Amino acid sequence: METSPDAGVTRRAVNPAESRRASRGWWDADADAYQAEHGAFLGDVDFVWCPEGLREADAHLLGDVAGKDVLEIGCGAASCSRWLRTQGARVVASDLSAGMLRHADAGSTRSGVRVPLLQADAAALPFAQGVFDVVCTAFGAVPFVADSGRVMREVFRVLRPGGRWAFSITHPMRWVFLDDPGEGGLVAVHSYFDRRAYVEQDEARVPTYVEQHRTLGDRIRELVAAGFVLDDLVEPEWPDDHQGTWGQWSPLRGRIFPGTAIFVATKPA
Template structure:
């Protein structure tokens, strides 16, 4: 499964970075309402971004004074991350690797681990969370966001629930003009929280940011994130946990 995700991102990295045009920063909520300030005080912290993509989040935290390492499956995504770091005059250590296998990192070597909008690409969250727990120091923070599982099974146009929330696992999407299929993985909220607890984390906060006003949202570039639906259902799930 890892190879399929890697192939997708290697094939689409350039087009994605051009279309999404992300600002440097940690955008926890995607196209949702506002944003959350969750990693503002990271000066001198050792920070690991699990799935750094084009580096927008890693560069942002490096500019806040953190010592940042980013890993990603896609070498083509890392090309963008390195270029962005050079553009902003910061040093980040970006490496090719999987979030489910962090063997190159020592136990207790990071103060913070995080990502924004990555875990929908990860099949084995248990392995990822166990490895993240291992590389975090006691008291270390783990913060991440991902598309909300409830939003994902609801049609953006009709607002009807089109698939079962309980139908988890692999989701394969074929796109016209692409030789590589997009492979995603669905997890329930309880799957995610229980995997954190089983890995040894204490879950401190859960966020489902939103507002009932459609005017508070920006539409997504590919049509699946619509202001009308985002004003009815949470589009993003954000979790804060700690290695205790």
């Protein structure tokens, strides 16, 4: 069968339903391969914020979680949630993908550290108002949702006053460059201000993978519009002893410009 010219990779707008359907389908299908490739780096009971290897045990971006009610959205295999549980938190781990939650359950069995698992859309959290002290995600949910402002509002709603919200994403600056860990990824080729989604689609132009781009300013405005106060914006530096690569993350690029942005915000008391 001849491949349609509409199939492949493009940049275009997608609606929330298209984005949700693509994310669920992609991560259900890719869960095994993702965990096989990255599971050892992420660990079964560890909170790794980003490919640079920054750990919550060292960064303390969430503060003291002992005795706190914590929600992780876009939890993947839930290694972060299990680590939080070992620190004394009461944790719920949620993800849109049943495939990733299957790996979360397997990780609980291997480690003996269990947390409640929930299949849920980060843009429509099935919780009452003000029931969590902390909400967090390491590269989950936020980059894949068409209306990420709604995610910010949902997180704000379920947090108690004084609660903390922290999330990591691909640094918006990276969208200027090709996804190439080598020298080809050092040349700026895209407009930073092109907010159209990165879309992989089939011959019928149905999105199969969607990732959203927002500028740093966009992200800050989303937080402020939801009611948050931004406490910190962390741009992890590439460690000298880290020689691994993760997709487009590499020592070559990481020592020149940031690959990750971590936003830390508070719901006013």
